[in-house]
Amino acid sequence: MSRLVVVSNRVGSTREAASTGGLAVALIEALRDSGGLWFGFSGKTARSGTRKPEVVAEDGFTLATLNLPVDEFQGYYSGYANGCLWPICHFRPDLIQFERTHFDAYRQVNRRFAQALAPLLRPDDLIWVHDYHLIPLAHELRALGVRQRIGFFLHIPFPPPDLLDALPEHEALLHWMLDYDLVGFQTQHDRLQFQHCIAHNGGWISDHTVEAHGQSVQAGAYPIGIDARQFHALSTSPAGAREFRRMRDALHGRAQIIGVDRLDYSKGLLRRVHAVEALFDRHPHTRSRVEFLQIAPLSRHQLKAYDDFRHALESAAAQVNGRFAQFDWTPVRYLNRPLPRRTLAGLYRASRIGLVTPLRDGMNLVAKEFVAAQDPEDPGVLVLSRFAGAATQLDAALLVNPYDCGEVADALETALSMPRAQRRDRHARMMSVLVEQDAAKWRADFLRDLRGARATRSGKRRAR
Ligand code: GDG
Numbered sequence: 064m065s066r067l068v069v070v071s072n073r074v075g076s077t078r079e080a081a082s083t084g085g086l087a088v089a090l091i092e093a094l095r096d097s098g099g100l101w102f103g104f105s106g107k108t109a110r111s112g113t114r115k116p117e118v119v120a121e122d123g124f125t126l127a128t129l130n131l132p133v134d135e136f137q138g139y140y141s142g143y144a145n146g147c148l149w150p151i152c153h154f155r156p157d158l159i160q161f162e163r164t165h166f167d168a169y170r171q172v173n174r175r176f177a178q179a180l181a182p183l184l185r186p187d188d189l190i191w192v193h194d195y196h197l198i199p200l201a202h203e204l205r206a207l208g209v210r211q212r213i214g215f216f217l218h219i220p221f222p223p224p225d226l227l228d229a230l231p232e233h234e235a236l237l238h239w240m241l242d243y244d245l246v247g248f249q250t251q252h253d254r255l256q257f258q259h260c261i262a263h264n265g266g267w268i269s270d271h272t273v274e275a276h277g278q279s280v281q282a283g284a285y286p287i288g289i290d291a292r293q294f295h296a297l298s299t300s301p302a303g304a305r306e307f308r309r310m311r312d313a314l315h316g317r318a319q320i321i322g323v324d325r326l327d328y329s330k331g332l333l334r335r336v337h338a339v340e341a342l343f344d345r346h347p348h349t350r351s352r353v354e355f356l357q358i359a360p361l362s363r364h365q366l367k368a369y370d371d372f373r374h375a376l377e378s379a380a381a382q383v384n385g386r387f388a389q390f391d392w393t394p395v396r397y398l399n400r401p402l403p404r405r406t407l408a409g410l411y412r413a414s415r416i417g418l419v420t421p422l423r424d425g426m427n428l429v430a431k432e433f434v435a436a437q438d439p440e441d442p443g444v445l446v447l448s449r450f451a452g453a454a455t456q457l458d459a460a461l462l463v464n465p466y467d468c469g470e471v472a473d474a475l476e477t478a479l480s481m482p483r484a485q486r487r488d489r490h491a492r493m494m495s496v497l498v499e500q501d502a503a504k505w506r507a508d509f510l511r512d513l514r515g516a517r518a519t520r521s522g523k524r525r526a527r
Contacts, residue, residue, distance in 0.1 A: 067099035071193035074103040089502035095123035108133040138168025153329040177203035201242035214513035224263035244516040291497035298408035298436035306409025318415035341472035360401035411436035420465035426452040442490035444478035459492040
């Protein structure tokens with residue numbers, strides 16, 4: 064069995080995985096199965112960085128982490144990855160802050176990663192690179208003579224050609240993706256956008272293979288899942304049940320709408336607050352009967368776009384409270400602190416509606432966690448944006464256009480008055496999708512295709 068090598072911007076430890084859950088859990092299981100290696104940034108910056116990674120044994124696998132020079136890290140992470148790639152992939156070219164030095168730092172950090180990782184590799188390793196921070200990594204590894212199979216998974220949406228064109232380096236980015244053996248996307252739509260971009264830039268596409276500059280790569284869709292049964296168990300565990308009761312007691316019989324998102328402009332939080340306001344305007348009988356709780360831990364707050372967004376959101380929430388609150392009713396409650404995972408599970412379960420309205424999202428795991436945490440006998444309703452990857456799987460949710468606050472408000476009212484039988488039916492349909500297409504399947508499907516992708520690559524490589 065090949066050893067699995069996972070590479071991502073940040074690495075996850077077993078301890079962190081228990082509190083944050085999600086992706087780290089899915090990957091750690093696979094790493095343990097093969098005695099694998101997880102490589103990434105240590106989270107520490109130093110004036111000149113380190114060339115050699117720190118290698119430590121975790122529980123059943125190995126962690127290797129690299130310190131980065133502070134300027135390079137800022138250019139790579141805040142400047143290019145989150146200041147250019149993230150807004151382009153989330154349809155916000157207006158927010159791009161392009162600087163040539165950021166792109167140079169992005170390349171340089173990927174080169175550093177490759178130089179530190181290459182000596183740790185074994186001939187039969189299977190290398191799985193994650194996300195937009197590391198698009199050039201295979202290219203840099205290949206330049207050092209690495210011939211092992213390398214796969215790439217993009218967790219965020221892939222933009223259409225006209226948007227990608229706005230990045231001055233779009234050709235280089237596409238070119239680098241061809242150095243992988245397999246590139247994976249959250250949805251078929253994202254895979255097609257990638258193929259359109261390749262064709263738009265003079266390449267060839269056929270079925271699941273794309274070709275350009277004499278190189279070819281396979282492309283597939285692998286919707287990321289959660290461990291739905293485990294998350295459900297967390298919501299009914301003693302800790303989850305305690306938080307559930309605390310929440311229900313605090314609600315005094317009112318119905319709760321819950322939102323849980325990193326504070327990010329792509330998550331549609333501002334329009335979501337306006338949609339809740341529209342609910343109280345269009346359906347006055349819901350006033351005093353419904354509360355909206357938004358949990359929004361701060362993220363990337365060193366970037367101006369995030370700071371501006373936070374202020375706009377705070378003012379919108381205050382405005383709704385100013386208009387509607389009564390001395391014994393606060394319509395919008397808003398928290399910037401992250402909560403423990405077990406608390407989230409209990410809060411989801413105590414809520415009547417999960418409101419997940421990103422303007423663009425690769426998948427959105429919160430939508431899946433909300434469904435998994437529900438009581439199947441008396442479940443809450445998921446109101447979900449059509450523009451989240453999760454909408455392709457969870458079509459039994461109430462799907463909405465998050466730009467249309469009136470439509471979202473009406474969906475909230477429909478959810479509040481939905482008969483129990485219909486709620487149960489919708490929940491059962493979504494839960495069976497979550498159990499069938501879980502994190503283990505995502506991982507297994509991707510790794511199966513990566514193993515099989517080798518023949519295509521080696522053939523091409525011989526021909527070069
Ligand atoms: C990217 C893509 C794709 C949130 N607040 C707290 C907390 N969370 C957890 C949630 C969930 C995770 O963070 C967020 O995952 P999402 O999928 O919703 O969004 P991104 O962070 O943008 O993730 C996305 C994902 O990658 C995976 O491929 O689905 O499209 O953008 O698990 O529960 N966790 C805790 N406390 C919080 O306050 N413990």
